[in-house]
Amino acid sequence: MLNPKIGQYLKSSYPADIVDALISAYSEVLRNYRIERWKPSELDAGHFVEAARRIVEHEIFGTTTPLAKAMGSFSPAVLSKYESATGDEAFRILIPRVLFSIYCIRNKRGVGHISSISPNKMDATFILSATKWVLAELVRTVTASNPDDAHALTDAILERELDLIWDDGESFVIMDNKLKAEQKVLVTLYKRDRYSIDEIQSLIGYKNRTRFKSIVERLRSDNLIDIVQESICKISPLGIREAERIIENT
Incomplete structure (x- = not known):
């Protein structure tokens, strides 16, 4: 269960419905990973990517696609569009590239479509780590004015997942x-x-x-x-x- 402050901070900068979708998708990725349901964990990452892309667009374009409207595929052309925008490189380059890697694994490794590679712990672990990094980076940017909260909240997101x-x-x-x-x-x-x-x-x-x-x-x-x-x-x-x-x- 995420600290409620995470949602509060994110909603101070981004639309509440998008933040709720982001946190819900992340929570499902984490929950399914913990009970070793690799396919659902990786599938939920697709929803996480869609919510996080909307936050990226809100940050660099000032507007974004409503949740009720489909965003379309996440293509290299879309990635290039983000990178050629102005603003913080975390939102133009770093976060989009991590999201694109999640998107590719979700779509090309037997999760969203049939493939020779079945959903597995290795891919699910990468996706979980990548979603943790994206969420922590978003939290870091919105808590910049409160270093104590920034440290505590990002540490809580990035805590280790142990089978023990x-x-x-x-x-x-x-x-x-x-x-x-x-x-x-x-x-x-x-x-x-x-x-x-x-x-x-x-x-x-x-x-x-x-x-x-x-x-x-x-x-x-x-x-x-x-x-x-x-x-x-x-x-x-x-x-x-x-x-x-x-x-x-x-």
Whole structure:
């Protein structure tokens, strides 16, 4: 579930119905990826591309195609039209090229049409990463005046997707019950950094607060995490390596 601030910021700059369509499509891409439904995940990316193209057009042309009207195919000529416009190169070049790559995979790799290549995790992972980047870039531009929100919201979008963790916005479950509490803390912070001590304790279901604080302090003394602003935990480069070792061995 996306932070509501993302939609609020985007709607301050772009038509609300287009923002809602963008967020809905992104949420479906993410949801289907998490439950390993590769074809629906990649199909929903087509809707994401259509909504994001409308935002690009709104930004560089000042007007865009209404949702009720079809946009037509995303061709190299359309890409060239965007690139030859004036304005921020993120909207003229970078975002359109990423969207075009999503569009091509969605249309030419057995998703939208029959192909020798069936929908698969490799393509779905690329599409998910690309949609995350586009959404984060859009959020970065509309939160430029608020660096704290920009950092927090883009980090939340770009958090890692781990098979070890079931996190659908309502449930957060570390699927391997054999992991020790220290290991659960590290993989939780590896997925999304900067949780508070209380948040981590709740997420991993550790009951004894006193013992849990001792676990966190031990991780800190081993340079696997740091604690800032009194209670916010950050995973260190050493902690990242240890979390990746844990993930590889589960």
